[in-house]
Amino acid sequence: MKYHFNDIEAKWQKFWADNKIFKATNPSSFGGGQEEAKPKYYVLDMFPYPSGAGLHVGHPLGYIASDIYARYKRHKGFNVLHPQGYDSFGLPAEQYAIQTGQHPAITTEENIKTYRRQLDQIGFSFDWSREVRTSDPKYYKWTQWIFIQLYNSWYCKRSQQAFDISELIKVFVEEGNTGVNAYCDKEIEPFTAKEWDVFSNKQQQEILLQYRLTYLAESEVNWCPALGTVLANDEIVNGVSERGGHPVIRKKMTQWSMRISAYAERLLQDLETIDWPESLKETQRNWIGKSVGAQVEFRVQSSEFRVSVFTTRPDTIFGASFMTLSPEHELVQKITTPEQKAEIEAYIEATAKRSERDRMADVKTISGVFTGAYAEHPFTKQPIPIWIGDYVLASYGTGAVMSVPCGDQRDYDFAKHFNIAIPNIFEGVDISQEAFADKDTTIIANSDFINGLNHKDATKKVILALEKLGQGEGKINFRLRDAVFSRQRYWGEPFPVYYVDGMPQMIDVENLPIRLPEVEKYLPTETGEPPLGNATVWAWDVKQCSVVSNQLIDNKTVFPLELNTMPGWAGSSQYFNRYMDPHNSAEIFSKEAIDYWQQVDLYIGGSEHATGHLLYSRFWQKFMFDKGLVPHDEFAKKLINQGMILGMSAFVYRINGGYYKYESGFDEELDVYFDNIFDDHFLYRIVSFDLLDGNLIEEVIAGDKFNLIDIFDKESIKEYFEGTPFDVDKITFTVSKIHVPVDCIDLKNQIIDEKFADWYKDEIYSSELFRTNGVFKVSREVEKMSKSKYNVVSPDAICEQYGADSLRLYEMFLGPLEQAKPWNTAGITGVHSFLKKLWKLYFDDKGLKVTDSESTKDNLKTLHKTIKKVEEDIINFSFNTSVSTFMIAVNELTSQKCTSKEILEPLLIVISPYAPHIAEELWNQLGNTESISTAKFPKFNKKHLIESSKNYPISFNGKMRFTMELPLDMNKEDIEAAVLANDKTKEQLQGRTPKKVIVVLGKIVNIVG
RNA sequence: GCUGAAGUGGUGGAAUUGGUAGACACGUUGGACUUAAAAUCCAAUGGCCUGUAAGGCCGUGCGGGUUCAAGUCCCGCCUUCAGUACCA
Secondary structure, three states: OOOOHHHHHHHHHHHHHHOOOOOOOOHHHOOOOHHHHOOEEEEEEOOOOOOOOOOOOOHHHHHHHHHHHHHHHHHOOOEEEOOOOEOOOOHHHHHHHHHHOOOHHHHHHHHHHHHHHHHHOOOOOOOHHHOOEOOOHHHHHHHHHHHHHHHOEEEEOOOOEEEEHHHHHHHHHHHOOOOOOEOOOOOOOOOOHHHHHHOOHHHHHHHHHOOEOEEEEEEEEEEEOOOOEEEOHHHEEOOEEOOOOOEOEEEEEEEEEEOHHHHHHHHHHHHHHOEOOHHHHHHHHHHHOEEEEEEEEEEEOOOOOEEEEEEOOHHHHHHOOEEEEOOOOOHHHHHOOOOOHHHHHHHHHHHHHOOHHHHHHOOOOOOOEEEEEEEEOOOOOOEEEEEEOOOOOOOOOOOEEEEOOOOOHHHHHHHHHHOOOOOOOEOOOOOOOOOOOOHHHOEEOOOHHHOOOEHHHHHHHHHHHHHHHOOEEEEEEEOOOOEEOOEOOOOOOEOOEEEEOOEEEEOOHHHOOOOOOOOOOOOOOOOOOOHHHHOOOOEEEOOOOEEEOHHHOOOOOEEEEOOOEOOOHHHHOOHHHHOOOOOOOOOOOOHHHHHHHOOEEEEEEOHHHOOOHHHHHHHHHHHHHHOOOOOOOOOEEEEEEOOOEEEEEEEEEEEOOOEEEOOOOOEEEOOOOOOOOOOHHHHHHHHHHHHHHOOOOOOOOOOOEEEHHHHOOHHHHHHHHOOOOOOHHHEEEEEEEEEEOHHHEOOOOOEOHHHHHHHOOOOOHHHHEOEEOOEEOEEEEEEEOOHHHOOOOOHHHHHHHOOHHHHHHHHHHOOOOOOOEEOOHHHHHHHHHHHHHHHHHHEEOOEEOOEOOOOOHHHHHHHHHHHHHHHHHHHOOOHHHHHHHHHHHHHHHHHOOOOEHHHHHHHHHHHOOOOHHHHHHHHHHOOOOOOHHHOOOOOOOHHHOOOOEEEEEEEEOOEEEEEEEEEOOOOHHHHHHHHHHOHHHHHHHOOOOOOEEEEEOOOEEEEEO
16 A cells, blocks of 8 residues: 555545544533643744735744644643634735725635645644634724723833723822823823813823823824835834835824833843743843933023933943934024024934935944033033034934043044043043943043942942932933834724814724725825725714714714724734634633633744734733733743745846946936847847857856947947947946746756746747856855745645645754754655655555564664654754654664554654644554544653663773673773773773773763873 | 854754764765666765775864863854844
8 A cells, every 4th residue: 555645634634624623622611521631732823914925835834843732732631722813914915905906805815715725735733713813803803902901001100010091080180190100101291189170171181191001192103105104113124114125214193102111121021931032032122122321411501401311321421521412302493502503403404304224324424513502510510512413313312412432432433523522531441542331340530429439339329419419310211112003004903993172082892893994995095194084984973883974074973083004013912812712702802711721832933023023912911911801911931933944046147238328427228229229139149159159258247247349249239339329338238137936947956948938928038148058047045935036935836746744844854943944845855755664664565564463672662762752852842853763763663674553553643743644544544543633642661761781982082992882780890891801992002001991881981091 | 333043074954961973864876676767775975094994084163271071161263144223
């Protein structure tokens, strides 16, 4: 009987689905007995965004790992929750809708179908009965619900916890806001209980809005004109949008924000409590960016103004020789002297024009302008000139710094550039070349009352003195900004919000979900409103409690609804909890469900979500914990980042049509004007004859430029250009590298003609591409897999050719899970032939060959060392070495000619998490009627591994020379004697007497001579 | 710049506490089977030296060190990847 993997895999996938083998049971459905006794285990994958490109081989890597773990846990007797779903709101579906008019819901549905088919064919043990989709109203009802909960909460700094807004109102009514220590948007003027009482309702609402955990605020946002939307900081990479690479500018807009900054300290501290990769925690720490220092107020001379600065080095305050404000700082206008006004304004205008990206690209240029104003040093009372400079960022700290040139390189450079004094306040340090920033070796000098102190003591003393003066205090500053929560998009969760007199109102929870309205167009409206502005049925009737036509808006009973939608991370910040009770329409999840499943035990996904999804989810979980909704303030106990699978991009080299260099220096593409002259034939001749035969260019690289005249016979070219205004000398060619689909290239890096021609529809392709001796030049590079790079490899072809079990084993065999690695199918035959060998252990031409014969000592040894190693590997997430272990086991059992069921049956259970289909089939063939997936994992028995002797390596001065088989119970003295008596030892020593003999029992013998 | 991770044959990668470096695969070479191919099986395979064998020398990015013994520990460099950055 042969191993027909396609049939076997289809058969068992159907069996698992039909019999709901992987359905996880909630306590309410426990049948009594068995399940109750089982401990729970929750294994989660980051759910995918269902893109139109379908699954590529990189996606399943993490899923296979988590599936192995989930299956292993089932074998170990756990009630395993292993769900899957779709993060189905998002930009690509919307972009597609804009282009085609196709409703995003339809494309999304189609994409999900493809994903599901692809996932199913790999044989994952997901409990699909719990599937969630973020774009499903039944799901986003609860995303809206959490938004309302956040709106109805405020954060008390004193108890470091969120509370219901009603408690804040109570405080306001009783004592005003003077005693409240809460996070809020702006500095709120103090008011008394009496004043609160006389505020209008709107005033009260405005004040409360500033305390809420989600609030409306005019904030400077990252606006991406090309996408027509606001982006969060983590959606911007190198100053351009992560999706599409479009430029981003700063813009002021009224937006919903999430007060994640309130949780900054807890998000930082609690990293200690979770088992997440150190690198990921470090990324989050950097992102949160806590700095401890002081806020210091400097009086501005001859005015009532004060400049507030944040510094981490209050100990260097006596070294402050100037101050720098960001150009956007609100005091700049107020303190600038008339003489400096023109210069200051010119500078502000110039910096405003520069985009964030320009500023970042140009770090070296030092620029700034003196305001003409002076601040007063809090201690020496000396005047300090106040400058503005764009190296000071408006968005960090107070947007102003006290500049200490001797202690900070940027201040140093600024001072040097503008010839400002650089007083040295460090003992025994030379600052003639650069600033001195090493805190640990600092001894302060020339600094009045802190002379001779180290950094730590001086800092303390300065803060105390500042507090005494009422000009400063110790302060902690975070880099983490509040997260903008509004997107000017269609395909996202609508807010459950309507507006009365400009003030936001939450829709009652019982009326959720507020469904996404239909629109004609998915683009912003002509007046610049978000796409929901196109909806005609998008108003809230407070009497009927329903969404009604916009025409009915009267601002008495029918009000306008919010036009923004929520960002991509909204839906993914709570899905892990919803899986616990996904169909509950009355609650986000039942108490019973959350009490049982508690939190995610193992979460597997990419590290690219470090500062987005993983931080926002932790934030929401902490909020829900404060509200008593969840039992843990961290949602995932352990997290593993699977490494990215990279693609091997393939390139060919194209000769670009040629450019004409005008006097002005402007390059004009020639093709446009020379269609008939500058034709394919012409190009063909250049490329095939002259470049190659003349050996003018041996190795072409992208970007190479060459002159037509250098590579072609001048006279014959002139014919072509006769009668044109173009001068042959000025025609240039360039070579560019273009991506070609990887499946057009064979293993020897040669183009497969038919496939290539099919892709490169233009029939004359051969004339434009660079060749050597008629062979196209092809190069390869490792890059991220992406559709646009044509390097995407789909798992479908592999499943078809080798089977899902081969794919699973191969992805694991590729290397350590957490490591990035390029995809290369070359080795897949190795794991595939392993599976065939495994099969042959059970079947030969005559049929099943497994017998009840007794197993040998060697058989047992092989089995038990395999059990031991594989179990250790799973615990350490070292799946690659498990695959090797299986190979060794099968190789050994094959050479031992093992047919014993006693060995071969448990072996299947050990292999089954990795290669479940073949294991299930063979298990079934051995006569088992129950699925292998819940079979008990075989117990490791060390007695089978106990050896009586050891092949000791005998080394001389640390170099192994030969081995000796010696009994393990032999003592050191006897071993030493035996080794020294050996002829080979004598040969090695050549008559010398060993200085020392080291015997490590059970390990090694080393002779020092 | 800072932070984190990593550097081992032709390739992917093993080596769990310092104890036989290169497991397991891929690839390559030779052989068997076959009309042939595929598939399968067998053997060899880090480099160098010695005609072969036996054996020797060199080998885990580089330079030092600790140790009987270092891929593993310590010090100093180099390189690559990832994250982050006028963060005061």
